[in-house]
Amino acid sequence: MSVTIKDIARKVGVAPSTVSRVLSNKSKYYTSETAEMVRKAARELGYKKNQAAVELVKKSSNVIAAVVSSVRTNFAQQILDGIQEEAHKNGYNLIIVYSGSADPEEQKHALLTAIERPVMGILLLSIALTDDNLQLLQSSDVPYCFLSMGFDDDRPFISSDDEDIGYQATNLLINEGHRQIGIAGIDQYPYTGRKRLAGYKKALKEANIAINQEWIKPGDYSYTSGEQAMKAFGKNTDLTGIIAASDMTAIGILNQASSFGIEVPKDLSIVSIDGTEMCKITRPQLTSISQDFFQMGVTGVQQIHQSVKNGSNRIVSQQFIPVNPVIRKSTARLG
């Protein structure tokens, strides 16, 4: 049987409520002597708070839950680091719950793991929730926010401006004199890919470059997508620049290009999207439109903090975190 405040109350000779006050630092309600005795006894008995009991009576906790997809996304880590840092700064605890992105049942399971206890807020990392599960989430009155994903409807999110990403990536190449520019590895129809594609087309249009469907090779942001796209473009492609949907995709393109004997950036420029550490360990290092994943995490926690503080318990804002181009070695001026 584990030791409770009653045990330590008995040992010290005070009431349980006094012990409770000391142990939860209700600073103005006890003398330093009692505090001392209580703390000493607690230490000696090896007391550990039963959070379940605390949460039951307080109906609130200092726990933030992050639901992440178990799909391998190499930037999830950075978002989590941001969440962790900001949470820690505010004295919040973080628990992370995994969910396969695909299976609705597993999603629900993960969601319930978070919802069925009094968490302060829920942050969803690149999870595409089914409608049922979104409803479930909304029905709990816990503030929630999607991270690194945007939506057309009005649900709260914090992400990069995907259209801007596509636009900046394309312009980066255009400004270096490129006019035959491909884009590879994005998913055309969901929000993220669609927006990036829109930015790409917008930049092309502004530069009076006709859009060529052959230049667009959809995929799933993976290494393989990059490889396959490059294979499809072919050894003798007339493209002089390619935009990769992710860092992994960029590496796929890079490797396949090198297999073709195409030299990057002399023969072909590559712009990656994401800007994770991966960009620095390739040869040549990858120029990228870098997203500030860490900041997304930080902002997410701040949003929860706000909405709890003002009692609204609902996050409404849709926010973009600025992206910025980082020039490394995979792009060169055409000429």
Next chain:
Amino acid sequence: MSVTIKDIARKVGVAPSTVSRVLSNKSKYYTSETAEMVRKAARELGYKKNQAAVELVKKSSNVIAAVVSSVRTNFAQQILDGIQEEAHKNGYNLIIVYSGSADPEEQKHALLTAIERPVMGILLLSIALTDDNLQLLQSSDVPYCFLSMGFDDDRPFISSDDEDIGYQATNLLINEGHRQIGIAGIDQYPYTGRKRLAGYKKALKEANIAINQEWIKPGDYSYTSGEQAMKAFGKNTDLTGIIAASDMTAIGILNQASSFGIEVPKDLSIVSIDGTEMCKITRPQLTSISQDFFQMGVTGVQQIHQSVKNGSNRIVSQQFIPVNPVIRKSTARLG
């Protein structure tokens, strides 16, 4: 106010205990009609179980906690995937708690987040706990186990046999005719590095190769460690093979070698340790001694499962998960 079993009891016209029985599937204690009504009402009211209350009374839960270091380890993901899969299979929930590997206070914070609620067990992923915090962990009567780390003392762990890793890596090179073999990026003194080094030396000795301190460049398993080690070995090194402490270290070595104009594997063979996806996206692909991280996670959950089932609430075993060499393109026969 959120809806409770009382609310649904009132609505259906039964006692709260009946509702409880239905909702927790005490299958033999209610008719299917009552069950139907209860479930319907629960659905309509949007009932969500308050786990805090459940855990308070049951003093147990189906939650497994994984404590991970926020240090970027690219295999943590694989361990977590293994944990998640096996947990899900057994109907357990998983929560993950972050902890900076270094700061004892943050370690404690993370540990308490896990301990202060009735978790079934705690899995620690590549975390070096301070003595105080280890004590804290032991004082709770929750089964725990370290994953992917070994120890000299008797605490429970599941990891690869690090001596075997060093031994196999070295022999892989020796069997290809190499006799000048370096090792780079390991931390010499902690358990993992020390054991790997021991395996390396053992293999060398068995092949009657004298150990040369110049061949050993310690580090911290990072990309930079690899780069620096290769720089230290130099452009004109007489080494024909190098063992890298991790995949990232191997990539650092590979890149620096390529900067030197050294061709892998023609001029230099590299054996990596870990065998994550990284090995497949380099050119050449990296030969590795691959660890079965996924299996470590699976076994960890099974251990907890066992120790809870047999009521011991204590894991005692120290287990090695076999490693295996995967030949890719970064090694070649010396000739």
Next chain:
DNA sequence: CTGAAAGCGCTAACAA
């Protein structure tokens, strides 16, 4: 099969 009642460990009024 169902209801009544007790209590898990803690906090938060309310008194003293």
Next chain:
DNA sequence: TTGTTAGCGCTTTCAG
């Protein structure tokens, strides 16, 4: 400043 008391929402005897 401290003690007393009443629950938080749920499960679980124990009766019926």
